[in-house]
Every structure is written in C-alpha cells, then in structure tokens.
Amino acid sequence: MQTLHVDLGDRSYPIYIGKSLIEQPELLLKHISGKQVLVVTNETVAPLYLAKVRQSLQGLQYSEVILPDGEQHKTLTVLATIYDQLLKDKHNRSTTLIALGGGVVGDMTGYAAASYQRGVNFIQIPTTLLSQVDSSVGGKTGVNHPLGKNMIGAFHQPQCVIADTHTLMTLPDRELSAGIAEVIKYGLICDAEFYQWLDENASALLARDESVLAEAIYRSCLNKAQVVAEDEKESGIRAILNLGHTFGHAIETAQGYGNWLHGEAVAAGMVLAIKLSAQLGWVQQSDVDSLERMLRAVNLPITPPAMSQQQFLELMMVDKKVLDGQLRLVLLERIGKAIVTGDITIDDVKKVLANAGVPA
C-alpha cells in the first residue's frame, strides 16, 4: 500500500492506494469519529462491494442509499434522496458519509456531506479509475443542472480516500479507458516524464496490471495534489486541470449526460486543445500526433461527435471558466506545461473545430 498525504492545512487527509484495501476495515474505521455512518453507492457497485463495506462498519448506526447508476442521475432531485435517508434515520452532525462508487457517487455524496446540517464528514472509496485519479483530490463536490455540468456544489475535503486497485478488475473496458484519459491529462499539463512513462505503459494499463495501475494512480494524485495545494479554491493555476474540459463539457452537454463518458469527452476535448495549441504555434504537429496515437492505443475517441460549431461555442460560453463573457481556455505551451489563456478569439476556436471536421 502507498499513502499520499494531501496537504491542505487543517483539511489535510491521506489517500491510500493498493490492492484489496476494502478488505482492511481499520483503514476506514480510524477516520470515523462519530457513531453513525451512511454509505452511498449505486445499483451497479452495490452487488459487488457493498456487503464488504457494510461488514467493516459493524457496531455503528448504519444507513445506506443506493442511487441509480449514471451521470444523468447527478441531479438535485436524486441528491434529495440522500438527505431524506439522513433525516429519516436521525443522523446528526457527527455522522460520516461514505461514498462507494465512481465520480457521480463521490460528487453527490461529497455534496450531501458538505450541505447536510451545513457540513459533516465524509470518506471516499472510489471504485473507478477516473474517480481514483480525479475526485480523490481537490474537494470538488456537486450536482449537474439541465443547463450545465457541476453548476451546483461546494468545496469539501474528505477525511480520507481509499483507492483499492482491485475494484478496477470489475470495471467495464470503456470506463477503464475513460479513466486513462484523465491520467494522460496529468502528463500533458505538468509532468512530461510521466507522459513518457504512460506512452511506454499504455498496454499494461489496458491489461489492468495492478502495480502499473497503482503507480499511475499515485502519480496522477500527486500531480493533482501539487496543483490543488497551490490554489484550493480555483482562482488561478488550478484551472489547468481542466485541459480538454471546456470542449469536453460542451460535448457531454450536447450529447445528453451519460451518452459519452466524461473521460471520452475529455479525450476528444484534449485533442481539440492540443490542436488549437499547435494552430497558435505553441506545440508541434508531432505532439498532436503522439497524443492521438496514445489515445487511440487505449481505445479513446479523438474526434468530437456530430455537432455544430455554433453548438460548441454556445455550450462553451456557459462553462464556469468563462469570466465576464471572455472565453478562457487551457492550452499547452509544450507537453508537460499547460497554461490558462484568455487570448483566444471565437475565430480561433471556429478554425480548430472546422479543421477537426465540425460543420459551421
């Protein structure tokens, strides 16, 4: 087991990474301070791992909520079912919420914890690669609104994160690939050496080699933790974590949540971002080619779905990174170095979309 300490002053917490960690109840128990717990999971994960987690929690007042599976259920209405259970079972301020599942479960449980009685503790047990490398660090929680992703939420740090690589053995292939998209992102934005390592280990990741997965998770969380430590509330540098996300969110919103996986949309979004970087003369065409090759090798999309430039632009303008009507994008100065820029015109964006085959 590896332990990574996320350093955020009095909101610091450990991330445990390793094999079969959910079979070690003491990891979980040492981070529960009250006598009540509520586990939130979904209908896909529940049959696989809920019994094990429930067993670890014997002796505590135990409640559970099983959500429907999928991004389309990450809504205020479904969130309310968590509050309902907490109140029904009389959970007080010293309760601990436990998120067992992927990013949707983590985001919703974290936000329920942030807002229940104005804030209670929570623990994350992410069971997808995406959530292990993304939601594990940063404290972002929330739900979607029909007009935009993650528009309602809070920053709320967990007591600990337990990333059990063994849970990835049951992950569908498409979701594994989607997680690898975010892993590759960390290489692109701030760690050229890791990017190189990923290029060499792409097939081992796809083959679910647990040691290689553990290393990729550790390195991803480490990179993210360094960025977040510099900028907890996302006023500046932290925005580089959104490489590919402004384009990606537009894709997800246009397709309806749940049709394209988040990581798939980010993959196609990162290709648009690196192409725009090349168009501005910042990176080389060979960099674009290498990214496309790596994404293809792990079965990720490199072109956007059928939608118009107009649709892209409208959906991108509602993104949280738009300040006072000024479009801001994360682009690459080089592989391993992302920057946030507002020096992008609508025409620049139209041009890169046109070259990627997106019709006007």
Added chain:
Amino acid sequence: MQTLHVDLGDRSYPIYIGKSLIEQPELLLKHISGKQVLVVTNETVAPLYLAKVRQSLQGLQYSEVILPDGEQHKTLTVLATIYDQLLKDKHNRSTTLIALGGGVVGDMTGYAAASYQRGVNFIQIPTTLLSQVDSSVGGKTGVNHPLGKNMIGAFHQPQCVIADTHTLMTLPDRELSAGIAEVIKYGLICDAEFYQWLDENASALLARDESVLAEAIYRSCLNKAQVVAEDEKESGIRAILNLGHTFGHAIETAQGYGNWLHGEAVAAGMVLAIKLSAQLGWVQQSDVDSLERMLRAVNLPITPPAMSQQQFLELMMVDKKVLDGQLRLVLLERIGKAIVTGDITIDDVKKVLANAGVPA
C-alpha cells in the same frame, strides 16, 4: 449611519445600519466586483423596495427572482428556481447575488450563492428586524427539509450587509415583535446591561423609533459578532445563540412552517428555557417573571401551542444540537450568561413542559 465590522479574517465584512440606506447606491456598488447581479426578493417586498434597488444597479447585467413569501417556501424546490435564473441568464463565477427581504430570502439567497458554481459573492439587504439582527451575522445559509429546519445549507459570509431601519416602517406588527424576541435573546445570553436597556426601551421599539431601533440592531449584531468570531463553524460557544431555539424549532415544526413566526416560537422557547434554568436552581423565579413581562409587553407569546410532551421530545431530538442521541440545551446561568449543557434528563424536560401546561 453606524458601521459594524464583523471580523472573520479574509471573510470580514461591514454591516451598515441607518435610515434610508437603500437610497445610497454607492454602499451597494462598492461591494460588487463583477459585471453581473441577480436580486432575489419575495412578492411582498418586491412592490415596496425592488424598484429602488434595481435603480441602484444600472449599468450592470441585471436579473431578478421573486420568490413566494413565507417559511413554507424555504425548500430545495424553490431554491432551484434561483439556479434556473442564474443559468438561464448565463451568470458566471464573478456574479453577485443580492438578498432583498427577510430571513427566508436571506438564507435562500445566501445558500444559492454558496452553492452556485461552488460559491459566488452575495450581499444582504435585510428588510425585517429579525433578519437585521440575526441573519446579518454568522454566515448561516440554507433551506428546510420536511423533517427539519435548516437541515441543508452552508456557512457563507456576505460581502456586506445593509440594514436600513426605514424598511422596518412597513413591517407588519407581528413581525416587528418577532424580531424583538431575538433582540431580547442577545441580552439574555451575554449582555445583562443591554437586557436592562431593552426593558426600559420596549415601548420605543414597538413604536418604531428609528434611533432606538438602530441602537438595538447595532448592539444585537455586536453581541452576535463577538460570539461568532470565537466560533465561526459552531463547534462550541456559538451554540448559546440558540437559546430557546430547540424548543422553538419543535414548535415551528409541529405547527407547520409559517403558522408561528420564528421569533414567536423562540419567545415561547426562551420562556421554557428560563423556566428549566429556574427548575435547576440557576436563575430566580423573579428572572422568569421579568422575561415573561417583557415578552408580553412587546406582544410575544409566552406559552407553547397545543402539542404533547411526546411531540416536543421527538422533534427536539432531531435538532442539530443533538450529539449522538444526547439532548443538549442552551440554558441560563443568570440573566446575561448562557451555557450549553448536556446534563439534562428527559424527565427534566417533561417536568418543565408539564408545568408550562403541556399535556403528556
């Protein structure tokens, strides 16, 4: 105009107290940093003051939401209408929400600001005495759940509070009295001298003498700010602000939100709390008599409505101040000195309820 600075480090802000302050646009404008504003008010306050506030905001991208009036509308569903408007009008992270109204408008607007895009700025223009002396300080925001008051929310501090005493001239008599209940509370819990002053000025308050009102607001906010500065997230001493509230919330919940005003329930709750304090030998019967006399003088209820001891106890146990099933209450050691205690038995509570005429 008096200005009170609430000192909370980088979340510090001023409270402006005085006559006709909403006719001074510069007070508002100097606390708006972006180019977008959304004013939230309700159908009662809108015809009285919305035009003036709208006029102050010329030149900014302006949106408004007019909520139905009343505590029964302080729900997740009504909250969602604020998010809808924000998204529809493409408000970004640099927007400012402005709450124009009483406690319900303030709590909901504050919580919408806390959660929209994980946190945007907000300003409070409280138009009731209760909200001027209560919601102005402390950063508590949130909505109710059918199973309990304020169960969903966040701590979120405003950029400034503008307490215009002139808005109290249009306040219904019952709401003025309800506000005075909270004012008296500050005297009881931490300021015996203020309690004495209130006893002498009760009729001037009821007669809406603006100078006396301004002084009462200033002194109430000052007392609250001192308590909150010691304990921003309510882990200890801050709980004394809830004198009368555990009983009061039980009354409000049993009656259905909106039938008893919050301040009325707190008044009857404070009487139960001081009677329980007397029962334990902490205060004198003469203190109980003086409080009952003062409350009666400002037209506040001193006995609970028709409900059973069982109902009281059940509703009190779901209160946020219940830790691990242990009932904790705020009681008075003496006039001007409240403490939080867990040394109360169910029988103690039953006895004080029985003596107050509440049937088993």
